[in-house]
Amino acid sequence: xxxxxxxxKSKKSKDFRGLELPDPYGHGFERIEDPLExxxxxxxxxxxxxxxxxxxxxxxxxxxxxxxxxxxLAFFSLLGVLFPQQIAxxxxxxxxxxxxxxxxxxxxxxxxxxxxxxxxxxxxLREQGGFSNGSKHALRVQPGxxxxxxxxxxxxxxxxxxxxxxxxxxxxxxxxxxxxxxxVAWNLALIIAMSSxxxxxxxxxxxxxxxxxxxxRFPNLVFHSPTHHPTQLGSILGDLLVTHLDPDLYxxxxxxxxxxxxxxxxxxxxxxxxxxxxxxxxxHNEDVxxxxxxxxxxxxFMKRDSVKRILLTDESTFNWRTLQRLISHxxxxxxxxxxxxxxxxxDLLSGKPELIRAKWxxxxxxxxxxxxGSANLFISLNNQTFESRHVKVEVLVPNGxxxxxxxxxxxxxxxxxxxxxxxxxxxxxxxxxxIPRYLEKGVVLWINVAWNRKFYGRSxxxxxxxxxxxxxxxxxxxxxFVESNSADNxxxxxxxxxxxxxxxxxxIPSVEFF
Numbered sequence: 386x387x388x389x390x391x392x393x394k395s396k397k398s399k400d401f402r403g404l405e406l407p408d409p410y411g412h413g414f415e416r417i418e419d420p421l422e423x424x425x426x427x428x429x430x431x432x433x434x435x436x437x438x439x440x441x442x443x444x445x446x447x448x449x450x451x452x453x454x455x456x457x458l459a460f461f462s463l464l465g466v467l468f469p470q471q472i473a474x475x476x477x478x479x480x481x482x483x484x485x486x487x488x489x490x491x492x493x494x495x496x497x498x499x500x501x502x503x504x505x506x507x508x509x510l511r512e513q514g515g516f517s518n519g520s521k522h523a524l525r526v527q528p529g530x531x532x533x534x535x536x537x538x539x540x541x542x543x544x545x546x547x548x549x550x551x552x553x554x555x556x557x558x559x560x561x562x563x564x565x566x567x568x569v570a571w572n573l574a575l576i577i578a579m580s581s582x583x584x585x586x587x588x589x590x591x592x593x594x595x596x597x598x599x600x601x602r603f604p605n606l607v608f609h610s611p612t613h614h615p616t617q618l619g620s621i622l623g624d625l626l627v628t629h630l631d632p633d634l635y636x637x638x639x640x641x642x643x644x645x646x647x648x649x650x651x652x653x654x655x656x657x658x659x660x661x662x663x664x665x666x667x668x669h670n671e672d673v674x675x676x677x678x679x680x681x682x683x684x685x686f687m688k689r690d691s692v693k694r695i696l697l698t699d700e701s702t703f704n705w706r707t708l709q710r711l712i713s714h715x716x717x718x719x720x721x722x723x724x725x726x727x728x729x730x731x732d733l734l735s736g737k738p739e740l741i742r743a744k745w746x747x748x749x750x751x752x753x754x755x756x757x758g759s760a761n762l763f764i765s766l767n768n769q770t771f772e773s774r775h776v777k778v779e780v781l782v783p784n785g786x787x788x789x790x791x792x793x794x795x796x797x798x799x800x801x802x803x804x805x806x807x808x809x810x811x812x813x814x815x816x817x818x819x820i821p822r823y824l825e826k827g828v829v830l831w832i833n834v835a836w837n838r839k840f841y842g843r844s845x846x847x848x849x850x851x852x853x854x855x856x857x858x859x860x861x862x863x864x865x866f867v868e869s870n871s872a873d874n875x876x877x878x879x880x881x882x883x884x885x886x887x888x889x890x891x892x893i894p895s896v897e898f899f
Contacts, residue, residue, distance in 0.1 A: 421515050428506035435499035439600020442492040452593060454489035455585030458482070458554045462579035465561065466572055473566035479558055486555055490547055496599040497540040504537060504604070507633065518640065527632035528613050536608030540599075543592045550588060554581035594879045602707070602889060605631040606714065607882055617794070618829040619656065620821070621726050621765075622663040625715040634702075641703045648691030658686045660821040663712060667726075668808070670709045676894045678809055682817055697893055710889025717881035721750035722763045722831070729765065729823060733816050736805025744770050746801075746827075747859045749848045751834070755867045756874050759835045762863070764848055767827040768796035776858070780832060781847040784840045792830060799826040836867050843867075 441447065461482075465472045514521040524530055557578035564570035598607045609631035618624040630638055645662075646655050665682050668674035674682070683692055696705045703711075716723050725748050732740045740746060746767040752760040768774050778792045799822065808816045834846060844867050850859040868874075 421510070421513055424506055424509055424513075425515055428503055428510060431499050431503035431506060435496060435503050435604065436600050436602070438492055438499060439496040442496050442599050443597055447488070447492060448593065448596065450485070451489045451493070451596070452586065452589045454486060455551060455554065455582040455589060457582075458486075458551070458558065459579040459582030459586070462554070462558060462575040462582060465558075465575045466579075469566035469571060476562050479562065482555060482558070486551055490544070490551055493596055493599065494544045494548070497537070497544050500599065500604055501537050501541060504534070511633070511636075520636075522636060524632050529609050529611075530632055532610060532612070533605045533608040533631060540595060543588075543595060546588055547585060547592070550581050550585035554578045554585060557581070594876065594883075597883060601886060603631075603634055605633055607886075611718070614831055616792070616831060618831055620660045620824045621722055621829055622667065622712060622715075622824075623656070623659050624829075625719060625722055626663065626711050629715045629718055630711070637702050641701075645695055648688050648695050650686055650688060653686045654825070657821040657825050660824060661686060661817060663708065664820060665817060666705065666709050667712050670713065670888065674809065676896060679894075680896045681811065682809065685817075697896070699893060705893045706891050707889045710885050713885035713888050714882060717878060717885055719761055719763075721752055721761060724750040725763055725765045725829070726820075729820060730808075730816055733802065733806055733819050733823075734808060736802070741801050741803065743801075744768075745776075745850065745858050747848070747850050747861065749861050749863055751846055751863045751865050753865065754874060755834075755836070755844070755865045757869065758838055758840065758867055759833060760865050760867075762830075762832045762834050762846060762848075764830040764832070765827060766796060766830075766850070767799050767823055769799060769801050771798050771800060773797055775853050777851045777853075777855075778830065779849040779851060780834070781849070782834050782836070782844070784836055784844060785846075786835050786837060790832070792832075794828055796828060797826045799823060841867050841869065 461472075461479075508524050510516060511522045511524050555578075557574045561571050561574035561578070564574075601607060606629075609629070611628045614628045615624065627635065627638065642659070645659065649655065649658050662683070665674060665679060669676065669679055680692070683696075687695070695701075696708075698704055701707075728748055732746075746765075746769055748765045749763065751762045754760075762780065764778060764780075766776070766778070768776075773795055775793065775795050779789060780792075781789050802814070802819060806815055806819060807813075836844060844865055846863045846865065848861045848863065849857055851857055
């Protein structure tokens with residue numbers, strides 16, 4: 386009997402084993418079970434919305450209307466106080482005001498909220514390895530990430546203040562329709578609405594530069610500032626560009642750099658190749674190098690079939706225009722570093738005797754204005770002999786903290802050209818060959834100098850080059866003006882960053898490789 390029961394149970398279990406649970410989702414409604422894929426899809430939607438609405442918000446008409454919307458409400462409120470009876474006869478027109486007011490405030494709110502949530506989703510994806518390479522990165526603890534998140538919070542905070550002010554003004558205008566025209570309640574409501582409208586106008590003007598930052602292809606770049614940087618740069622363009630990348634974009638840069646190195650002609654130095662590429666794009670952006678000349682210069686060190694994939698693809702994070710944008714972005718932060726690069730180019734092109742015959746070449750540049758008692762000092766050194774030499778650089782800063790500092794290192798030999806060279810030459814070595822070589826074999830120092838907080842005004846900085854025996858080889862004196870933090874300096878830098886962003890939004894030039 387027990388055997389029969391067991392056989393029946395076994396047969397019954399086999400029958401049920403072949404059955405499947407019913408699918409509550411119809412065809413085309415399959416549910417995605419992978420939470421990582423859900424987060425990725427959510428981030429893609431938020432990113433598309435952020436760029437779309439952000440660029441709409443940056444429209445010149447909407448920016449203008451945003452800056453005067455509060456002023457228009459204040460003007461209508463003033464008319465209500467001065468001419469209550471006439472305004473009361475057309476009071477129904479007030480109900481049309483919410484539409485243009487929403488047009489002034491809603492796009493900025495949507496763009497800012499999308500940017501905030503897109504950032505949270507991207508941080509989560511980075512922590513879980515949700516991108517192509519599968520590597521996990523804790524971006525929240527990276528230097529500079531707190532500043533980026535604070536910048537996004539500032540956008541949300543500005544939108545909150547704007548919404549409260551414009552909502553208070555509009556609400557009181559609607560509320561003023563209830564009491565009799567010209568009464569105390571009528572006038573009080575309109576006066577408060579007028580005051581709120583003026584406050585909104587001032588706030589909108591003050592935050593207009595922040596609104597222009599919305600919809601950026603690189604959403605975190607404008608909020609990032611280099612809190613950490615090396616004292617000795619291997620090159621000016623490459624290391625400066627990397628230093629000014631935000632932590633998330635830096636990961637993308639490392640992936641692109643590996644792909645770029647695979648596109649090089651075998652045997653070409655990787656560091657000099659990257660510096661040469663950036664220098665070519667920098668000269669093209671400055672209209673020094675013509676577009677038709679760029680393909681020929683790139684083919685010197687890059688495989689022709691790889692150039693299109695590396696530089697000429699719009700969908701690529703780093704292409705011709707975005708690299709030019711990043712170079713200009715670094716220049717907006719550190720203009721004095723590019724003074725050194727431009728002077729090196731001019732010296733090599735001119736073939737000055739003092740350059741050709743000198744054993745050393747030292748150049749230095751400092752910020753014209755030192756904000757909050759600190760400045761960036763850049764020093765470029767080259768050993769123009771045929772042997773390696775040990776030298777010491779001494780920086781003296783009167784009233785500085787510290788007042789002096791020393792840097793010792795060994796300089797590789799880098800003999801200069803025997804005569805002036807051309808910027809671009811197909812048959813002989815040109816500036817595009819010499820400048821990356823000079824920067825790679827020389828030393829570029831990036832030093833932060835600081836003064837006492839109580840010190841303001843003109844200050845001299847002396848840079849002294851000594852050999853092992855302490856003999857002075859060369860000396861330069863630089864001048865800067867130490868100032869307190871100024872909104873004008875911040876505004877000027879924001880304008881330079883905005884100009885750099887417009888470069889990245891230009892179309893990629895159409896070039897052909899033969």
